[in-house]
Amino acid sequence: SSEGSVEKEKTIALIKPDGVSGNYTDGIKRVILESGFSILRETIVQLDEDKAANFYAEHSSRTFFSSLIKYMTSGPVLVMVLEKENAIADWRGLIGPTDARKAKITHPHSVRAMCGLDSEKNCVHGSDSALSAQREMSFFFKGMSSGGGFDKDAGTHT
Ligand code: RTP
Numbered sequence: 001s002s003e004g005s006v007e008k009e010k011t012i013a014l015i016k017p018d019g020v021s022g023n024y025t026d027g028i029k030r031v032i033l034e035s036g037f038s039i040l041r042e043t044i045v046q047l048d049e050d051k052a053a054n055f056y057a058e059h060s061s062r063t064f065f066s067s068l069i070k071y072m073t074s075g076p077v078l079v080m081v082l083e084k085e086n087a088i089a090d091w092r093g094l095i096g097p098t099d100a101r102k103a104k105i106t107h108p109h110s111v112r113a114m115c116g117l118d119s120e121k122n123c124v125h126g127s128d129s130a131l132s133a134q135r136e137m138s139f140f141f142k143g144m145s146s147g148g149g150f151d152k153d154a155g156t157h158t
């Protein structure tokens with residue numbers, strides 16, 4: 001890091017189909033901006049089964065996997081690249097625990113408490129590590145790396 005500058009970090013925030021269809025997008029974006037994040041990129045994507053399964057590949061052996069894929073393909077999602085110091089941990093903290101019912105009790109001001117329903121329909125995703133953030137950024141934004149580089153394909157997505 002260079003002298004006198006704060007090292008910024010990027011993360012992926014994703015508003016899941018229930019968040020988009022429930023009209024929570026503007027409220028969530030307001031929380032994001034009021035919490036000091038910059039929204040560097042955003043795109044609306046309709047995931048197909050293959051893409052959703054790839055995104056959540058780490059959970060492929062879990063009993064909830066097929067239900068998760070059905071949920072994540074049930075409508076469009078809004079994917080954003082957020083940037084700020086400590087973005088990965090801070091966005092995870094802001095969204096609250098996975099189970100939105102628990103979030104409403106233990107983290108009543110969290111995003112999942114605000115717009116989630118249960119342990120599956122929890123309205124938002126956040127990258128859980130620097131490696132996940134990097135993987136998810138290249139998953140949705142071709143040519144984008146955690147280092148902040150934009151190549152000639154920036155602005156396109158598949
Ligand atoms: P995410 O990856 O979406 O940010 O959520 P997370 O880290 O808090 O939770 P994770 O364990 O990675 O689970 C991924 C998503 O799978 C659904 N899920 N359903 N029915 C269930 O018991 C269950 N558990 C997890 C949720 O949509 C969760 O966000």
Ligand code: MG
Nearest residue numbers: 125126127128
């Ligand atoms: Mg996760």
